Amino acid sequence: MQLVFQLLVSGVLLGGVYALAALGLNLIFGVAKIVNFAHGEFLMLGMYAGFGLMTLTGINPYWGSPLIAVAFFVLGMAFYWCVMRFTIYSTELTQVFTTLGLSIALQNLALVLFSADYRTIQTMPEGMSSLQVMGFHLSTDRVIAFFFALAIFGGVMFFLRRTYTGRAIEAVSQDLTAARLMGINTRKIFLITFGLGIGITGVAGAVLVPSFYAFPSVGTFFVLIAFVVVILGGLGSVTGTMIGGLSLGLIESYIGYFSPDLKEATHFILLILLLAVRPQGMLGVKGAEKETLK
């Protein structure tokens, strides 16, 4: 019984981490309809940012997260302005390969700049790496990351639901021209969305690095998971992303206990099965999967 709960708890923690790692992808996916194949690389850059901050200044990524958020917000805007702006009117395949090109470039740029070494940091003093609560062992860093996830999800939800800018983001996601006619500065919205999406991804990377490691291709470890989370949860649904992340975390936890070599297959098969019965994902809006993009 203890075991069942322990797996539950670590699955939930992991799920929160996955959800956080996927949220930025879903924001950009949902609004600009762009599948960002470079998502993993932004996560990777976030990890390096967290690592660099800690090793250069001694500030741990948790305290440094506002700084990283701002830096990556700007990076996200630059990503839109310098690259994706030119593909907004293109076919999805063009977008896929634009982001894929960026992914290749960033991954290898990191290799050139930071070398292929595995970088790790320890945010907790020796002996504090794990918390023991009621006989459960919890990774301190994962617990912190989980609370970051909750806070960021709450913030994003509030922003999207309750602010005019948030609603404008949704409007743009549904009909660009109509949004313009409503007086929405669509360029600004795209900038904000990319800033937000990448900003969150940067913070996600930074709070992940204490419990993982940074190296140039670490993004590829996470990007498929992020895709699965987003689609499982539903396109453009923030709550869905959280639920998608948690389900994946729990699957990993339980399947991983019995057969770790099958857990990735389980993700993918689950994804296909879910899409077969509920193509829009768990919380996606019906019909979204049919959105013919062009």
Next chain:
Amino acid sequence: MLEIDTVTKRFGGLVAVDAVSLTVNEGEIVGLIGPNGAGKTTLYNVIAGTFPPTEGTVRFNGRRIEGMRADETCTLGLARTFQIPHVFASMTVGESIQVGAFLHRRRRSAARALSLEVAAAVGLGERFDTPTTALTTAERKRLEVARTLATEPQMILLDEVMAGLNHTEVNLMLDLVRTLRDRGLTVLFVEHNLSAVMKICDRVAVLDHGAKIADGLPEEVMENPEVVAAYLGPPAGRDVAETEGGNA
């Protein structure tokens, strides 16, 4: 030819079509009118197989077709146009029409011949090689009709094909529909352009809130007080409205 028997369609709690029965005989032109949101398009969707009815049956040439897929009904000879035109964005007008023509004519020459003929009939002859994306709304509607006609149906369901056309164009379209009927085509016709409906329909059915409230000769139906209240509105407004097509 087409027998709709107590068809009901619900969307969640909303009854979009409420126990509607309607028969269209071979060679007839039947108008289906009703206020916005009455359920006309929904009924079309049920007939043409976009989705199955919640209850009721639809027969075409004696054969049950409810729940059939749209392409199956089309192959049986029952074709429909969309109220909001769906064009094939990467094709020219001619190619789009050929897509319809291929249904029964797989050979290039035959399909092309038919599509030229149909294009000319709907007045898109000169636009044959134009990309569909360059068409105006009205032209898109005509393309909708052309593509449908090219499948050589026995019966077509037209959804507001006159909307957005001016007087002259409406008349051309009416001529077209008449010609088609003369060639043996049966037509079900959803339209808000009353003058057009009055001019061409052999019979008119009226839907309101999903239910059929009248069915009969055009003149009779127009006098029906229920119809007047639900659809035509006060005479003052109607006057203006009727001038839409120019000459009622």
Next chain:
Amino acid sequence: AGDAARLGVLLPLSGPLASLGNDVLRGFQLAMDLTNEDGGVMGQQAEFVTVDVPSSTEATSQATRLITSENVDLIMGSYASSISFAASQVAERNKVVYFEQGAVADDITSRGFKNLFRFIYPASELGGGAAQFTLDKVLPEIGKEAGDVKVALLYEDSFYGTAVGEGAHKVLEEAGVNIVDETSYSYKTTDLSPMVQRYKQLEPDVLILCQYTPDGILFWRQAREAGLEVKAVVGNGGAHNVGDFADALGDDVNGVLNAGTSVYIDKNGLTEDAAATFTRFHEEHVARFDGRKPSAHTGMGFNAMWTVLQDILPGAGELSTEAIRDAALALDKPVGSSIVGWGTKFDPETQNNTRAFPTYDQWQGKEIHTVAPEEVAISEIKALPLPTWGQRGSI
């Protein structure tokens, strides 16, 4: 041959395998630089034509390119078994000698290839060695015997892990050891905590692991977080003798055992020549690569390249497949003649180096110390059974 001896170098320098690939390249580079400074090989300066082969997908094409476009007469690769398999295939067909420095999968050399030589021991010897080491050296320390010890095997599921795992499995089974669990997983995994939980249930005494660096780090950290207590843990080279692994774990790296290769051995166990090279290797490495200390993989890369440049090519006298092959087969250097403690003698049948053997290390004071075999050991096995987490700083 022109004014330079051109050698093809085929390594994963980008992509997920890049870290150790670059380690090996540093070893190659250093061996070449030192040789060139000493006057080169066969009177010429040596020169690399390096191709980056992130995975075996690119291996065939790039090997073909090295041979048919760059016209190299010799290829040095590749460290990862998958890459080696594909690339050596091409070399064999094109009759170019391929020296494999660090890929361990047994079958690489069981294909009867005439132009493929391997410096390192095969996986069965690595995994088997780790198992044997466990039986011989670890069990006495933890007060267990083959009959009553519980061992769990965990390995990543590509060529490397599975081959090593099989090797270990075989030896353990023969010794009648109770293997309580044997599991493989993808090294791209982002979570191994369920495995840790499973071990908490099964309570194995010894873990034998074969992992790459990221998953190795992840596993041991998660073991710490969950408070998994085992009496001993033995790695197999991909993670457990790598500096990044130690950095990631701090004091808790101490006590971890590893089967593999090491450049932190006792140079007194080496021949005089080798001992001199050993010192030079360490000094020059630190000097040329920004104070970085060499890793085991750099050492193996260095050793292979050094042997080729210092012994095989001079022996061949020319850069032709036949000559290189003959020289390689003729080479006979005793154990202790290289910086990693090995000798060189290629088996005429398999063309494996018969004088390579795993050495066994333990992390002590956050440094890796060779603890066996005795000839090259610089330290003794300490602190087994492992003290509890947080108490390992003093090992």
Next chain:
Amino acid sequence: MLSVENLHAGYGDAEVLFGIDLQVEKGEVVAIVGSNGAGKTTLLRALSGIIQPTQGHVRLLGEDVTGMHTHNLVEKGLVMVPEGRRLFPRMSVRRNLEIAAYSSRARPHLAEQLREVYELFPILQERSDQLGGTLSGGQQQMVAIARGLVATPEVLMLDEVSLGLAPVMISRVYEAIRAIRDTGVTLVLVEQNVSQALSVADRAYVIQHGQVALSGSGKELQDNEEVRRVYLGLGPKEENLK
């Protein structure tokens, strides 16, 4: 209020408008009519900044707004209700309306505007939670117009508002247009439904092949036989009276 001078615009390589000139005074209702493909929609798109003019000038309240972004124009009170409705299909009716008050000029008036709009089209209040994409064609049209009003325009440009509306709705929409005019909003109507449009218009322009072919008061144009026949595709007047 709005003045257009020698406006050229088109799509990619294809030029559609060849030098349009027109004037709209404050409080006027101006109709723009013309046959299919004449360029009416293109003109509205160019005026609202959806496409960029290639030549010419647009002035709004004396200020040169040529080439200005749509959102800035909306901010200045130039609002267009597009052809084909373009609702946000996966937003509720209420959300669709609320988002129309995005501009800072409209936001303070949202509650009041919503009330008016619901009064005008009661069905929208009934359906305020239905998703835009599932409304019937006519219902969608109502939402589209309502959105235009919620934006509190100075100049409201309507592209084929009566398209697909039942007669009873058309009369209601035109009543609404009159009501809107009476509140002082300047209106530009693009219509196929010529007689309807001309009957409310103070003045009208006839567009043909991307140019202004004729202009005059609504009544003048409606009464001119030749105009009716050649430019407007209307039948002779008598027939209409029947």
Next chain:
Amino acid sequence: MSWLLDYFDIRRSDGIWALLLLAMTIGLPLTLSNDYYLNVLVLIFLYAGMASAWNILGGMAGQFSLGHTAFFGTGAYTSTLLYNYLGVSPWLGLLAGGALSMVFAVIIAYPAFRMRGVFFAMATLAFGEAIRILLVYSRKFVDMPYGLSINWQPGFGRMIFEERSSYALLAGAFLIIVTVIAYGMSRSYLGAYLRAIRDSEEAAVASGIPMRRYKMIALLVSAFFTSAGGTLLAQYVLYIEPSTVFSMAFSVDLPLMGLLGGLGTVAGPILGAIIALPLRDILLDLFGSAAAGLHLVIYGVMLMVIVIVLPEGLIGGVKSLARKLRRGRSSKASPDASKRKGS
């Protein structure tokens, strides 16, 4: 004969292309003697053939599969296992692999055809990944090495050749077959149907097209030839393993080639392969020794730039350039936002 031709819309200018294709697939293998160029040629032919096969589904029918590695790997594994363990000739193995791939295609079609666009892409991607993992997992139960080597024993029946030029001819034949089929499809009603489905599923169905059937046809043809390419490549490389023949990188390469050349066109994927394959080699050659990964930085950036500048691929780019030149004037009009996807 002429009635048969009437099913196809054959244009005179196509003859020139046909000649070019023949010259390339037969002429080059027979004239090139440099092994390196021959190797590139073999790969170009094989990839061009598979990219064309992908293009039937992805380009013509608009179903952007990112899971074609499932078929590629199935082809490679089936023929190799049959050959290594049962001695079955790879020629038969090719057919067996093709058949098995078609079975997989039917399985994935059930869920995937319910989706469009990105979702379809993701579902197929997931399928490709899942197959690889299951294959690796299956080694728990069957005794099979992680990678499979084929012994180099030349022989026609074994589909292993002494000369690289023989491989080039074989690969060229493969390319010709796929191209002829793609051409035949695109110029007959089938092509029109696939394009119709791509443009608007609703309108296609309303035109009497049984959409699933035609998507399925495109998928089956596409799967079969991708699988055949897998067999051919395995026989050429003589070594396969799960992570190479079932890799996302492969799934991504095929559409990339289609896109670079021109999506949905017959010549596009061929042009794409001709550009993409050598490009990487050239960059590696130029920058490979400067710093690890540098050539890939450049490759990535070039990819972005090419794709953005030529969204319609090389063919589309040339066409629009020609159009501009004919017009003799450039236009400054901005793209029409109303044409944006999703609207």
